[in-house]
Amino acid sequence: xxxxxxxxxxxxxxxxxxxxxxxxxxxxxxxxxxxxxxxxxxxxxxxxxxxxxxxxxxxxxxxxxxxxxxxxxxxxxxxxxxxxxxxxxxxxxxxxxxxxxxxxxxxxxxxxxxxxxxxxxxxxxxxxxxx
Amino acid sequence: xxxxxxxxxxxxxxxxxxxxxxxxxxxxxxxxxxxxxxxxxxxxxxxxxxxxxxxxxxxxxxxxxxxxxxxxxxxxxxxxxxxxxxxxxxxxxxxxxxxxxxxxxxxxxxxxxxxxxxxxxxxxxxxxxxx
DNA sequence: GGTCTAGTTAACCGAACAGTTAAATAGGAG
DNA sequence: CTCCTATTTAACTGTTCGGTTAACTAGACC
Numbered sequence: 001x002x003x004x005x006x007x008x009x010x011x012x013x014x015x016x017x018x019x020x021x022x023x024x025x026x027x028x029x030x031x032x033x034x035x036x037x038x039x040x041x042x043x044x045x046x047x048x049x050x051x052x053x054x055x056x057x058x059x060x061x062x063x064x065x066x067x068x069x070x071x072x073x074x075x076x077x078x079x080x081x082x083x084x085x086x087x088x089x090x091x092x093x094x095x096x097x098x099x100x101x102x103x104x105x106x107x108x109x110x111x112x113x114x115x116x117x118x119x120x121x122x123x124x125x126x127x128x129x130x131x
Numbered sequence: 132x133x134x135x136x137x138x139x140x141x142x143x144x145x146x147x148x149x150x151x152x153x154x155x156x157x158x159x160x161x162x163x164x165x166x167x168x169x170x171x172x173x174x175x176x177x178x179x180x181x182x183x184x185x186x187x188x189x190x191x192x193x194x195x196x197x198x199x200x201x202x203x204x205x206x207x208x209x210x211x212x213x214x215x216x217x218x219x220x221x222x223x224x225x226x227x228x229x230x231x232x233x234x235x236x237x238x239x240x241x242x243x244x245x246x247x248x249x250x251x252x253x254x255x256x257x258x259x260x261x262x
Numbered sequence: 263g264g265t266c267t268a269g270t271t272a273a274c275c276g277a278a279c280a281g282t283t284a285a286a287t288a289g290g291a292g
Numbered sequence: 293c294t295c296c297t298a299t300t301t302a303a304c305t306g307t308t309c310g311g312t313t314a315a316c317t318a319g320a321c322c
Binding site: 033034035045046048049050053067068069070 | 267268269270271
């Protein structure tokens with residue numbers, strides 16, 4: 001079900017660079033050649049080519065020959081794995097935050113009651129649940 | 132509106148590591164100390180501490196002193212910027228893919244109708260590359 | 263053939279990363 | 293105060309990253 005974690009690594013890694021994100025945004029407007037993609041950036045062609053390789057290995061884009069050019073386009077399902085991970089995480093996140101909120105407001109109450117620093121006497125419910 | 136791109140860089144970068152993702156997943160079950168977070172990993176404590184620093188600089192988690200321990204918890208809005216970027220990208224993505232699909236089927240139709248209006252160079256050379 | 267265009271590969275470099283061990287720090291407990 | 297626990301900081305190391313320039317490859321065009 002979960003794709004190979006490496007793919008997730010690569011996808012997130014690929015997205016961690018502003019140039020690569022810009023390339024993706026540009027590609028969302030439609031396929032483009034390497035040269036077209038490179039133009040807006042103040043960077044050598046080989047540098048762009050490397051970025052494309054990173055995106056390609058992350059399965060976010062595809063490059064195919066067309067005459068002497070190479071046409072780059074988004075890989076249809078490319079974003080899915082990463083997006084899926086994030087959405088799942090976000091669900092847990094919110095859930096966790098809800099739990100935490102109860103806990104925080106309790107602490108805040110204690111703080112505003114003038115217990116100075118640390119006042120951390122919350123029942124340390126060490127939950128061990130596995131999901 | 133868009134958060135500083137650096138934050139996006141850091142968030143995606145932080146998520147690009149399986150250890151860090153695992154830490155986040157674990158943290159989604161509730162706050163934990165550094166030691167607790169470290170236990171499941173076959174890695175030194177300082178290494179985990181560094182990962183936590185990365186997550187913290189990406190605003191994905193928070194660390195706060197509690198006696199001599201440090202309690203780590205998810206940062207409430209942490210995932211938002213990255214998630215938002217991805218969702219926006221995904222929208223364009225699909226849109227782009229739709230356009231592309233339409234274009235392709237249109238071309239195919241024209242081909243089968245034999246109308247010479249396809250200003251396209253030539254059909255794809257069946258390239259035998261690796262996939 | 264030669265040349266022009268489009269892009270990649272190779273070799274290199276400094277900076278950042280991911281891990282290590284050893285020492286330092288902060289606070290609780292005896 | 294001393295010791296113990298929890299964690300960070302420091303210093304070091306090998307690897308990867310992101311960029312460069314120079315050389316190579318692939319195909320179009322004359």
